[in-house]
Amino acid sequence: MSVLLIEAFHGGSHKQLMDLLQEELQDDCVLYTLPAKKWHWKARTAALYFMQTVPASANYRILFASSVLNLAELTALRPDLGKLKKVLYFHENQLAYPVQKCQERDFQYGYNQILSWFMPEHKLAHLEKVIGVKRNGDAYHAEGLPGQQKSSALMKNSNTHCESGLCEAQPGLYTTQHEGLPSPLTVPARLNTSEVSESANPCQEEDKEHLTFNLSHILSGPDYQQRPLHIAWPHRWEHDKDPETFFKVLLKLKEKDLPFHVSILGEAFTEIPDIFSEAKKVLGSSVLHWGYLPSKDDYFRALCMADVVVSTAKHEFFGVAMVEAVYCGCYPLCPKALVYPEIFPAEYLYSTPEQLFKRLQNFCKRPDTVRKHLYKGETAGFSWAALGSKFRSLLAAEPREDL
Structure with missing residues (x-):
């Protein structure tokens, strides 16, 4: 069980992705979930729940989770998990979520996401070097990536994933927005x-x-x-x-x-x-x-x-x-x-x-x-037949010392 899958909101597209990863990885993964109810409560407290629920294991190499989980909190509560290679999948950007009423926004959910992929200065420089992005204030603009809107920051891309806090491109997973996301079904x-x-x-x-x-x-x-x-x-x-x-x-x-x-x-x-x-x-x-x-x-x-x-x-x-x-x-x-x-x-x-x-x-x-x-x-590029091998490659990769 080298891949630890965590889903704090196990329903809809979140569940579809985890089901497909389990099918792809078969016996090499273990999944821990919370039901797809009371989303806001899960975003606030899931780290504490999984801290107690996920057993310690020397076999884990990779932690894959959706951004409903506050990854920063979990790794702080469980230092053993903090040592793993981490892949954080963003289904959405909570800072851009439309408000229903004209009232002060609760920024906690967007703040959780920022904490979960925050990068120190030396890693920001590494990011620029690895995937050819340029900083413009707090935003990043991808250079030469087809299909990316020039004004998009890395946080906006739903297929952004983070390894030990560093958002980095993987072959086929960070090109255009639609190529990087799994359509869970053919x-x-x-x-x-x-x-x-x-x-x-x-x-x-x-x-x-x-x-x-x-x-x-x-x-x-x-x-x-x-x-x-x-x-x-x-x-x-x-x-x-x-x-x-x-x-x-x-x-x-x-x-x-x-x-x-x-x-x-x-x-x-x-x-x-x-x-x-x-x-x-x-x-x-x-x-x-x-x-x-x-x-x-x-x-x-x-x-x-x-x-x-x-x-x-x-x-x-x-x-x-x-x-x-x-x-x-x-x-x-x-x-x-x-x-x-x-x-x-x-x-x-x-x-x-x-x-x-x-x-x-x-x-x-x-x-x-x-x-x-x-x-x-x-539509062919959205099928799991096209994307399954890319996820398998991502989750098979070993952590790198320079990260």
Whole structure:
């Protein structure tokens, strides 16, 4: 068990990555987790929990964790773990997370992330030498790296990882943003997998009748090309995914008597924005599916039945759900912001809610245009078949004395 995997929020894309690492490493790793609930509490206290839970071992060589964990605290509490080579995976940047209310921001979560990859001066110089970055104040600008926005600091890159406090490039893991992040599934190869999430929200029990996707309803009736446009929104039911904008656009389509169906496939947690219950009532018969699907098989089947997948996110550093939907044949519509321009060609991007409305309006009138469309972007590089060996190489590397 030479690789110690720690995940303080074992759900969603965090769990997918850990599952794939376990599969890749097989018997050479051990995993310790906390449930995907009460994220803020996990970010504050996970180090103390794992300090007590992870047993001491002389076999550990590498510690791999997500940035939910305050790595600085853990290594301070457990000096034996501090001696390991460390890989810290950033799913997001907490300093850039959008606030829901106009109130003073709690900087603790971003501060945790900074502490977990803080570098002393002599290592900053080494960083500049190794990966060719130049300092501009407190930010770093990558030189000659395709796909990187020039204004991006290293902290922004979701694929940034840290070895003993030094953020350093690995072959294939720090090129463009989209090449460095794992799309956890090659969908066609895994449509038959089924997994039940332990963190399914009891708040969605009232929608139990919608939890099974009605394939007979979809595959029967009018000719496939003549059915109403089917729109999917496969995101968490939280404010940073901006469900308000999405539903406002759908309600505007409804007001104009445009035909469409919608599937709301994301997972909900304790607090659900009010817009969901309000929109469900108004959308009525336009809703084909409403609620979290614990089975991956059902989830991907639902995506395969959709025509268009929409993101309205205000905070996204990769967007696994959007890429999975493209694998399943959906036409993506994403904001011309965040990570999306690095992944999707320009024709799949919109700048304003009005532009999103106009695109969907046209698709509602001519759904055959998206059903016949062949996606023009590249997706092969996101598959685990392409990225698994890069992670395996990273986790097989020995610590270097100059670090």
